[in-house]
Amino acid sequence: xxxxSKPQTGPGQLRIIAGEWRSRRLSFPSAPGLRPTPDRVRExxxxxxxxxxxxxxVLDAFTGSGALYLEALSRGAGDSVAxxxxxxxxxxxxxxxxxxxxxxxxxxxxxxxxxLQGEPKLAFDVVFxxxxxxxxxxxxxxxxxxxxxxxxxxxxxxxxxxxxxxxLNLPGNWRLHREKKAGQVHYALWxxx
Numbered sequence: 001x002x003x004x005s006k007p008q009t010g011p012g013q014l015r016i017i018a019g020e021w022r023s024r025r026l027s028f029p030s031a032p033g034l035r036p037t038p039d040r041v042r043e044x045x046x047x048x049x050x051x052x053x054x055x056x057x058v059l060d061a062f063t064g065s066g067a068l069y070l071e072a073l074s075r076g077a078g079d080s081v082a083x084x085x086x087x088x089x090x091x092x093x094x095x096x097x098x099x100x101x102x103x104x105x106x107x108x109x110x111x112x113x114x115x116l117q118g119e120p121k122l123a124f125d126v127v128f129x130x131x132x133x134x135x136x137x138x139x140x141x142x143x144x145x146x147x148x149x150x151x152x153x154x155x156x157x158x159x160x161x162x163x164x165x166x167x168l169n170l171p172g173n174w175r176l177h178r179e180k181k182a183g184q185v186h187y188a189l190w191x192x193x
Contacts, residue, residue, distance in 0.1 A: 014067045019074030026096045028065035029088040037067050041182050048189050056125040061112040066093040068128040080105040083112050116144040123152040130160040139169050146171040155192040
């Protein structure tokens with residue numbers, strides 16, 4: 001995870017942990033606020049989700065480096081969508097998907113909240129939400145997912161935040177399944193009930 005006080009110079013590197021592209025290293029551009037989910041956290045999250053990824057419809061709403069998105073695809077996710085407003089991040093993710101010869105998944109340069117205000121094209125089984133910190137994007141994004149019908153009945157939602165999951169004010173029908181903290185980042189898995 002890049003330190004906010006020390007901007008990253010040059011491209012970053014991420015490693016896919018498991019699945020079809022296990023141990024592949026990929027580059028992504030440096031950008032302000034880009035915090036790729038560390039390997040150790042990703043491994044924990046995908047252990048939590050192990051029974052739910054194969055064939056799942058996945059949304060990565062603030063994809064950034066694409067670390068969570070690529071890990072899900074490597075582990076067998078089906079129809080998947082990645083969103084980010086940063087053109088360099090999206091171009092890099094598209095390039096990485098080409099490099100991996102991955103025909104699955106769609107990548108859109110779009111603001112997540114604007115995209116989620118549209119008509120749902122899929123009901124997602126697994127959603128990754130790792131928005132830029134200190135912009136209060138998580139509660140409103142979660143509300144859009146729930147209110148606009150973007151979630152499958154028993155969807156799993158992963159969040160990363162700068163505050164404790166119990167302080168997030170997320171939809172009342174979401175049950176906190178697991179939570180941990182790594183450095184200053186709180187990460188949690190929610191189950192839609």
